[in-house]
Amino acid sequence: MSEQVKVIVFHNNAGAKEPCGGCGIPWRPRCGPELFTMDLQPICSQCAEKYASPELLAMYKAYWQIVGVYEEEHNPVIAGEA
Numbered sequence: 001m002s003e004q005v006k007v008i009v010f011h012n013n014a015g016a017k018e019p020c021g022g023c024g025i026p027w028r029p030r031c032g033p034e035l036f037t038m039d040l041q042p043i044c045s046q047c048a049e050k051y052a053s054p055e056l057l058a059m060y061k062a063y064w065q066i067v068g069v070y071e072e073e074h075n076p077v078i079a080g081e082a
């Protein structure tokens with residue numbers, strides 16, 4: 001059982017590695033509009049799929065696909081095959 005984590009978008013300009021606010025793994029958010037908890041802990045890609053609303057997740061993925069780093073950073077195998 002896991003409690004629901006509220007996910008917000010915050011403009012990250014630090015890029016420091018911190019524990020994910022959902023699962024606690026070390027996670028380095030990219031600079032730009034990234035996903036965070038209400039108290040500004042970063043949200044890893046697995047927790048994003050789990051906790052972010054579908055519409056927020058869709059916009060988030062679309063943004064990072066457009067800037068070209070979402071697939072590279074989150075699906076290195078797929079990016080490598082392309």
Ligand SMILES: [Zn+2]
Pocket residue numbers: 020021022023024025043044045046047048
């Ligand atoms: Zn996580």
